[in-house]
């Protein structure tokens with residue numbers, strides 16, 4: 564079922580002139596006609612194709628600025644017309660959607676707080692049925708890849724072909740260096756499963772601050788994302804929402820000009836042959852690592868058998884603690900990161916316990932028969 568999502572269109576086939584990367588810029592929220600006009604004017608010539616602005620803002624706590632509402636739609640459309648770019652806004656329900664369509668919004672996006680709710684996404688999909696408009700789906704606030712895919716599928720089943728995904732990070736509890744943790748493995752897995760699906764990055768909501776935007780934007784380009792959505796405001800410090808993460812049009816231009824857009828190298832003979840040679844070495848090492856892990860598990864099973872014969876518990880905290888300390892120190896000295904080593908140790912522990920549990924609970928002969 565989910566594989567049918569594979570026939571969505573890649574960006575160049577959207578017919579909107581997105582040949583390389585899709586760049587969306589504009590304020591978190593539309594605040595006034597002047598603010599939108601000024602921001603759009605400042606952005607001219609910066610290389611973006613789409614102007615963004617939130618009209619209805621999903622805020623965490625009531626009482627904060629909740630968007631200017633319906634009156635902002637013509638402001639956005641006019642600012643787009645004036646600066647000759649497409650416009651996009653967030654919709655959370657069929658009313659928003661119908662108003663946005665009537666106002667001539669070119670691209671719709673579904674926000675992170677809406678993607679989490681299959682009822683809400685289905686209502687939007689039903690309303691979009693038969694309408695050919697590009698829709699971008701932000702990841703749900705929680706790191707649930709299937710929920711993200713489910714939202715994309717609902718739109719696809721409604722007949723939409725120009726669908727894309729926006730990675731805006733995942734919410735966390737407590738202070739972290741990110742406002743929304745990127746968990747890059749999730750969007751990369753999405754891209755692995757649906758290589759055609761345009762995937763763009765929203766560094767503004769990942770970072771929640773200005774000084775790390777460049778780093779996250781660059782990282783997404785290095786991971787071969789298809790574009791960026793960035794919050795840009797004519798006077799960021801006075802923004803009514805998300806002030807800390809918004810940048811000026813000038814800052815945006817600098818960010819884009821410092822960005823290195825790398826090639827995949829596909830079809831380039833020299834690149835491919837050098838990469839293939841190095842990748843061949845990695846393939847061989849991976850085979851050795853797996854063979855070693857398998858031998859390690861053989862010893863683990865022997866120990867399990869010994870423990871079974873002598874009625875000894877599988878898990879012994881002090882032994883495991885020592886192993887962990889030793890491997891962490893060893894790996895660290897070899898230049899491996901603490902979090903990688905911790906994950907590796909935990910995986911090995913879990914797998915060892917699984918093997919020994921089987922040895923303990925079945926006869927050895929039965930276990931040895933695969």
Ligand code: PEP
Pocket residue numbers: 591617621673674675676701731768
């Ligand atoms: C936004 O783009 O301003 C927004 C509300 O984003 P998100 O849905 O990612 O929180």
Ligand code: MN
Pocket residue numbers: 591592794804805
């Ligand atoms: Mn915002």
